[in-house]
Amino acid sequence: MRARPWRTAVEHAHAFAETHGHLAVPHDTVLDGFPLGQWLNKQRYRARKTGPTPAARALTAIDPWWNPPWGMTWQRAYQ
Template sequence: MGIPDDNFTRMLGHARAWAREHGDLAAPRDATHGGHPVGRWLGECRRKAKQGRLAAGRALDRSPRPPHGRISPRRSFC
């Protein structure tokens, strides 16, 4: 396992913790968890998924965000 995999796994843990605390993955861009930029990371993952550049097994729900900005708790990582 290399650095990118370690980083993805670490950030995924922070994103999951964010979702447990807030009930969704609709973190604002400036959101952090444990000092880690969860909002920015989630946005980057969504952008890569939309472009078809997110590695297999790392898929996000590709549905657009609802107009109210919240994503169902069922729509998350893996």
């Protein structure tokens, strides 16, 4: 995955959430050529390791449960 500004990635996340109502995105999800699922997984990992980043704060504003303390498999099933 090539580097992209996080704001562009957040725009893709926002578009997905507007359509689906959540950010429990499967890892292999690609939206308009952008690997959204992979990017969100990386953001979850970063947020858990380093704390909230600007991207993490923006994602929380879109979907408060984008990075739940429980597993994403459960979150996807719930959604």
